[in-house]
Amino acid sequence: MTSQTVAERHAQARKDYEAFKARGLKLDLTRGKPAPAQLELSNAILSLPGEGVYKSADGTDLRNYGGLNGLAELREIFAAALQVPAGQLVALGNSSLSIMHDTVVHALLSVLPGGEKKWAAQERIAFLAPVPGYDRHFSLCERFGIELIQVPMTGEGPDMDVVERLVAEDSGIKGIWCVPKYSNPSGISYSDDVVRRLAAMPTAAPDFRIFWDNAYAVHHLTDKPSEIADVLKLSEEAGHPDRPFVFGSTSKITFAGAGVAFVGSSQANVAWLLKNLSMATIGHDKINQLRHVQFLKDAEGLAAHMSAHAEIVRPKFDAVDRILTEQLDGTDLASWTKPEGGYFISLDVPEGCAKRVVTLAKEAGVALTPAGATHPYGDDKADRTIRVAPTFPVLSELEVAIEGLATCVRLAGYEKLDS
Amino acid sequence: MTSQTVAERHAQARKDYEAFKARGLKLDLTRGKPAPAQLELSNAILSLPGEGVYKSADGTDLRNYGGLNGLAELREIFAAALQVPAGQLVALGNSSLSIMHDTVVHALLSVLPGGEKKWAAQERIAFLAPVPGYDRHFSLCERFGIELIQVPMTGEGPDMDVVERLVAEDSGIKGIWCVPKYSNPSGISYSDDVVRRLAAMPTAAPDFRIFWDNAYAVHHLTDKPSEIADVLKLSEEAGHPDRPFVFGSTSKITFAGAGVAFVGSSQANVAWLLKNLSMATIGHDKINQLRHVQFLKDAEGLAAHMSAHAEIVRPKFDAVDRILTEQLDGTDLASWTKPEGGYFISLDVPEGCAKRVVTLAKEAGVALTPAGATHPYGDDKADRTIRVAPTFPVLSELEVAIEGLATCVRLAGYEKLDS
Numbered sequence: 001m002t003s004q005t006v007a008e009r010h011a012q013a014r015k016d017y018e019a020f021k022a023r024g025l026k027l028d029l030t031r032g033k034p035a036p037a038q039l040e041l042s043n044a045i046l047s048l049p050g051e052g053v054y055k056s057a058d059g060t061d062l063r064n065y066g067g068l069n070g071l072a073e074l075r076e077i078f079a080a081a082l083q084v085p086a087g088q089l090v091a092l093g094n095s096s097l098s099i100m101h102d103t104v105v106h107a108l109l110s111v112l113p114g115g116e117k118k119w120a121a122q123e124r125i126a127f128l129a130p131v132p133g134y135d136r137h138f139s140l141c142e143r144f145g146i147e148l149i150q151v152p153m154t155g156e157g158p159d160m161d162v163v164e165r166l167v168a169e170d171s172g173i174k175g176i177w178c179v180p181k182y183s184n185p186s187g188i189s190y191s192d193d194v195v196r197r198l199a200a201m202p203t204a205a206p207d208f209r210i211f212w213d214n215a216y217a218v219h220h221l222t223d224k225p226s227e228i229a230d231v232l233k234l235s236e237e238a239g240h241p242d243r244p245f246v247f248g249s250t251s252k253i254t255f256a257g258a259g260v261a262f263v264g265s266s267q268a269n270v271a272w273l274l275k276n277l278s279m280a281t282i283g284h285d286k287i288n289q290l291r292h293v294q295f296l297k298d299a300e301g302l303a304a305h306m307s308a309h310a311e312i313v314r315p316k317f318d319a320v321d322r323i324l325t326e327q328l329d330g331t332d333l334a335s336w337t338k339p340e341g342g343y344f345i346s347l348d349v350p351e352g353c354a355k356r357v358v359t360l361a362k363e364a365g366v367a368l369t370p371a372g373a374t375h376p377y378g379d380d381k382a383d384r385t386i387r388v389a390p391t392f393p394v395l396s397e398l399e400v401a402i403e404g405l406a407t408c409v410r411l412a413g414y415e416k417l418d419s
Numbered sequence: 420m421t422s423q424t425v426a427e428r429h430a431q432a433r434k435d436y437e438a439f440k441a442r443g444l445k446l447d448l449t450r451g452k453p454a455p456a457q458l459e460l461s462n463a464i465l466s467l468p469g470e471g472v473y474k475s476a477d478g479t480d481l482r483n484y485g486g487l488n489g490l491a492e493l494r495e496i497f498a499a500a501l502q503v504p505a506g507q508l509v510a511l512g513n514s515s516l517s518i519m520h521d522t523v524v525h526a527l528l529s530v531l532p533g534g535e536k537k538w539a540a541q542e543r544i545a546f547l548a549p550v551p552g553y554d555r556h557f558s559l560c561e562r563f564g565i566e567l568i569q570v571p572m573t574g575e576g577p578d579m580d581v582v583e584r585l586v587a588e589d590s591g592i593k594g595i596w597c598v599p600k601y602s603n604p605s606g607i608s609y610s611d612d613v614v615r616r617l618a619a620m621p622t623a624a625p626d627f628r629i630f631w632d633n634a635y636a637v638h639h640l641t642d643k644p645s646e647i648a649d650v651l652k653l654s655e656e657a658g659h660p661d662r663p664f665v666f667g668s669t670s671k672i673t674f675a676g677a678g679v680a681f682v683g684s685s686q687a688n689v690a691w692l693l694k695n696l697s698m699a700t701i702g703h704d705k706i707n708q709l710r711h712v713q714f715l716k717d718a719e720g721l722a723a724h725m726s727a728h729a730e731i732v733r734p735k736f737d738a739v740d741r742i743l744t745e746q747l748d749g750t751d752l753a754s755w756t757k758p759e760g761g762y763f764i765s766l767d768v769p770e771g772c773a774k775r776v777v778t779l780a781k782e783a784g785v786a787l788t789p790a791g792a793t794h795p796y797g798d799d800k801a802d803r804t805i806r807v808a809p810t811f812p813v814l815s816e817l818e819v820a821i822e823g824l825a826t827c828v829r830l831a832g833y834e835k836l837d838s
Contacts, residue, residue, distance in 0.1 A: 031484070039482040043470050046706070051465045054458075063458040063674040065450070093512050094704045101699035105524055109539075109563055120528075120539050136698075143698045144528060255482040258706035279555075279562045280520035285513045285704065287465070287677035 001417070010414035017360065017411045020404045025365035027401040032184070032343035033392045034256055037312050041305065042254040048291040062286040068274055071289040074260065080299050081217045082248045083230045084264025090274065093284045096249035096261040100211060101140050103245055103263070106276040107174070107209070108144060113242045113268040115207030119174060127211075128166060128176040130158035132346055132374030132385045134184040137177040137213070141376075148376035149173065153186055157194035164201045171204035175211055180228050182216040185374055185387035186346040187339020192229040199234035199243065210235075210244040216342040217248055218306045221314045226341055232264070241266040250292060252343065253305065260292050316390040320345055320402050327406035333413035334406075336388075345388040346374070347405075353412040354383045360408040366401045420836070429833035436779065436830045439823045444784035446820040451603070451762035452811040453675055456731050460724065461673040467710040481705040487693055490708040493679065499718050500636045501667045502649045503683030509693065512703045515668035515680035519630060520559050522664055522682070525695040526593070526628070527563060532661050532687040534626030538593060546630075547585060547595040549577035551765055551793030551804045553603040556596040556632070560795075567795035568592065572605055576613035583620045590623035594630055599647050601635040604793055604806035605765040606758020611648040618653035618662065629654075629663040635761040636667055637725045640733045645760055651683070660685040669711060671762065672724065679711050735809040739764055739821050746825035752832035753825075755807075764807040765793070766824075772831040773802045779827040785820045 001009075054063045057073050069075075070091025079086040092099055108120040119125045126147035129138055133153075141148055149166065152159045157180070167173050178198070180190040190198075198210055212231055220226065235243040242265070250259035263273065296302045321338055324347070328334045336347040349357055354371035361368050369387045372378040388405070390398055420428075473482045476492050488494075489510025498505040511518055527539040538544045545566040548557055552572075560567055568585065571578045576599070586592050597617070599609040609617075617629055631650055639645065654662040661684070669678035682692065715721045740757055743766070747753045755766040768776055773790035780787050788806045791797035807824070809817055 033484055036480060036483075039473075039480065042482075043473075046468055046470045046473060047466045049465055051462050054462075054465060061455060061458065063461075063676055064455075065452055065670075065675040067676070095700040095702075098700045105528070108528065109524070140698045143695070251484075255706060256484040257482055257486070257702055258704045276562070279559045281514040281517045283514075283676055285677045285707065287674060288704065288707065 006414060006417045009410070010418040013407065013410040013414050016407045017364065020407050021364040025400065025404070027365060027393060027397055028367045029389050029393070029401055030367050030369050031392070032389045034252055035312065035392050035394065038309055039255060041308050042295065045254055045291050045295050048294050049287065054287065054290070056290070062290055065282040067283045067286050068278055068281070070284060071286050071293060073293045074289045077293065077296055077298055077302060078248065078262055081302065082214055082246055082262060082264055084232055084246050088267060088270050089262055089264040090270060091284070091289050092261045092263065094257065094259050094261060096213070096215065096247045096251065097136055099261055099263045100213065100247055103273065104140060104144065106273065110276060112207040112209070113272050124172040126170070126173045128158070128163060128173060129376045130177065132185050132387070133177060134179060134213070135373040138376045150376060153183070153188070155188055156191035157188070160194055160197045164197065167201060167203040167208060169204060174205050174207060175209045177211050177213065179213050179215055180231070181214055181226055182219060182339055182342025184215065184342065185344035187337045187342050187344060189226040190228055195229035195231050196234055199231055199240060200238035208243065212244045212246045214246060214248045218302060219252060219309070219343070220306065220341045221310050221317055222340045232266070236266070242269050245269060253302070254292060254295065258288065260289050313391055315395055316398050317345065319395060319399050320388060320390050323399060323402040324406055327403065328409060331410065331413070334409050343389060343391055345390065347386040347388050348384050349386060349409050350413050350416055351382045351384050353416055354380060354386050356412040356415070357386060357408045360411055361405055364404055364408065366404045368405070425833060425836045428829070429837040432826065432829040432833050435826045436783065439826050440783040444819065444823070446784060446812060446816055447786045448808050448812070448820055449786050449788050450811070451808045453671055454731065454811050454813065457728055457810070458674060460727050461714065464673055464710050464714050467713050468706065473706065475709070481709055484701040486702045486705050487697055487700070489703060490705050490712060492712045493708045496712065496715055496717055496721060497667065497681055500721065501633055501665055501681060501683055503651055503665050507686060507689050508681055508683040509689060510703070510708050511680045511682065513676065513678050513680060515632070515634065515666045515670065516555055518680055518682045519632065519666055522692065523559060523563065525692065529695060531626040531628070532691050541591070543591040545589070545592045547577070547582060547592060548795045549596065551604050551806070552596060553598060553632070554792040557795045569795060572602070572607070574607055575610035576607070579613055579616045583616065586620060586622040586627060588623060593624050593626060594628045596630050596632065598632050598634055599650070600633055600645055601638060601758055601761025603634065603761065604763035606756045606761050606763060608645040609647055614648035614650050615653055618650055618659065619657035627662065631663045631665045633665060633667045637721060638671060638728070638762070639725065639760045640729050640736055641759045651685070655685070661688050664688060672721070673711060673714065677707065679708055732810055734814055735817050736764065738814060738818050739807060739809050742818060742821040743825055746822065747828060750829065750832070753828050762808060762810055764809065766805040766807050767803050768805060768828050769803070769832050769835055771802045772835055773799060773805050775831040775834070776805060776827045779830055780824055783823055783827065785823045787824070
């Protein structure tokens with residue numbers, strides 16, 4: 001491009017931006033929240049289980065205390081989706097983030113199976129953080145002073161050459177955060193080879209753990225659901241049965257605020273976790289677990305329900321791709337992922353421009369997740385990655401917001417080229 | 420008593436015991452669980468909030484993420500009962516034990532307001548444990564290696580001369596466990612003087628905390644509800660606003676397994692706790708909180724509901740007192756409390772006999788809480804205290820169980836005298 005072309009495009013982008021800003025909009029693309037239309041799909045739960053209904057299949061009164069590992073019939077429904085045998089799966093309260101947090105807490109304060117010391121008694125604890133990744137994974141580690149070491153993501157998962165080298169030589173590295181299916185925010189799913197290597201790799205730490213946050217296990221957007229390899233089985237086969245902790249929840253299946261979370265792992269890990277959990281609770285809300293059994297019924301019911309979600313979510317993902325293509329294709333200013341499931345799209349802009357784009361968008365009334373949130377300590381050194389969360393707004397508002405976002409990308413990009 | 424009288428009474432007790440044992444009963448007095456008849460009182464909750472109902476008074480969609488401090492209208496209902504301003508009260512998930520546990524965890528892993536170091540970074544952490552007390556308070560400390568120092572209970576709360584002396588001289592003492600109203604297991608309520616002294620006493624530790632488990636705040640058994648002094652207000656007035664953490668729940672109001680827990684404290688403590696909680700969850704189950712608002716309506720609704728509980732529970736407490744009086748009055752073998760609320764009766768038997776009573780009862784088909792459970796490390800040095808939990812069985816079975824228990828007390832007592 002000649003400098004004159006750049007200057008012209010810069011001027012045009014500025015003009016478009018001012019016009020967009022003048023509309024005085026107020027749109028929010030910050031968080032991966034289900035839309036009200038998605039929540040409506042589960043409204044039947046609001047009157048379940050029904051006045052006379054409070055017993056489990058085995059006759060237990062679920063209104064009373066007890067049942068630390070959760071309702072067996074609910075664990076059966078989710079066993080296949082989460083790739084954990086129902087007997088090694090625990091159904092909990094409404095937040096999978098809580099059980100991830102608590103698993104870290106318990107590892108800090110008691111020795112994990114296979115470990116030598118509790119993590120809090122060790123000089124330095126580090127986790128690998130594939131980037132871009134999920135800000136809440138990072139912040140819960142930051143809060144405990146757990147060092148986060150960035151590992152680049154590839155199109156099929158974390159860069160395993162880097163991961164293998166780091167964990168082999170550094171016994172302070174105790175964990176890795178993984179969102180293996182429709183990853184947050186890139187939307188990519190881990191290849192079988194990546195999962196195999198994670199399961200098999202030698203680690204210097206005897207108590208190394210994979211934090212396998214399978215948040216989008218059933219959140220497909222196409223008719224060809226992504227299948228990932230079974231990390232629990234592969235780890236067991238590789239001689240590391242206690243390596244993975246598998247997490248999941250119904251937060252984006254039924255109600256984000258009133259669902260059920262799950263954790264699954266080896267028998268030794270589950271026994272360790274339940275022993276620690278038993279000091280903190282006599283049992284989670286089993287009536288809410290019963291509601292979920294009644295509502296979802298079985299694995300087929302779950303799949304059908306997720307198809308209804310996809311009908312609402314897919315047009316939004318399509319709109320983002322369509323508008324970004326219309327506005328940015330051929331400009332060399334942006335690339336973005338085209339996920340086949342999950343809740344996010346990752347948008348890469350020219351180096352040094354992500355913060356500027358987010359600021360411009362904010363000033364024009366479009367709230368985006370802060371630039372850098374996809375990286376530990378909010379520190380995206382290249383200042384390039386923006387997480388787009390298209391699910392919450394209605395389609396018409398989303399389309400306007402993405403047009404505005406594309407305009408901001410053009411303005412920030414040409415500003416840079418023109419400077 | 421002559422040795423002959425003792426021998427005769429021993430023989431009679433043995434005969435009565437064998438007759439009781441021969442009945443082959445299976446009765447359970449181990450835990451303080453509400454009876455099914457009590458749970459029935461809240462069955463309307465099982466179909467709430469109703470299919471189209473999911474908004475808070477301020478219009479928030481409670482199905483979605485958010486609302487870390489919980490539903491304002493529910494906090495309003497419980498503010499008076501828990502003696503915490505609604506703005507400083509947080510409504511959580513289904514377990515107050517969890518928030519007690521998490522408060523200890525967060526104090527171990529981050530510096531409390533007014534503190535100098537996180538507890539985990541200190542050489543020695545101790546809590547005062549008034550005895551007899553609640554086993555789950557003790558076990559959650561034991562699990563973290565927090566030392567428990569026994570303090571005797573008097574008829575109006577912990578022995579404050581002992582408490583004041585210990586906390587004044589030992590900066591390792593960071594907390595005290597209190598069940599201030601209808602205490603577990605003695606049923607006594609703290610006098611105003613005890614609460615005032617707890618609030619005002621100088622402590623060597625700058626980050627000393629009162630863990631105020633007001634589990635039975637509204638669980639009255641008579642028409643003259645016990646009122647305790649306001650520990651939060653008194654602490655503030657004494658210049659220690661951050662001293663108390665107040666806990667409560669609806670576990671014994673609505674459903675033991677599907678209720679709502681609360682924590683309240685000073686603004687600084689609440690901000691500290693919410694900051695830490697925000698790393699672990701995006702919000703608790705607000706739909707379940709909404710159910711509780713609809714069901715209880717207001718403080719008057721709560722009081723009326725608790726009267727219905729008392730109608731079921733009071734006859735059980737009366738039966739325990741009546742049968743123990745009939746069987747043991749004048750024997751010098753036992754004394755027991757006569758609580759006006761709460762869930763437990765504390766039974767004292769001759770020194771060295773509590774374990775024997777529990778073993779005899781077990782062999783005769785009556786399961787009791789293990790002797791010693793009322794003391795840290797299960798260590799009741801005098802081997803004297805037995806916790807009786809009368810709520811769960813139906814009245815007719817309870818009566819039989821208490822007859823059996825009294826028989827076991829006579830047998831163990833006369834065995835000892837006769838040896």
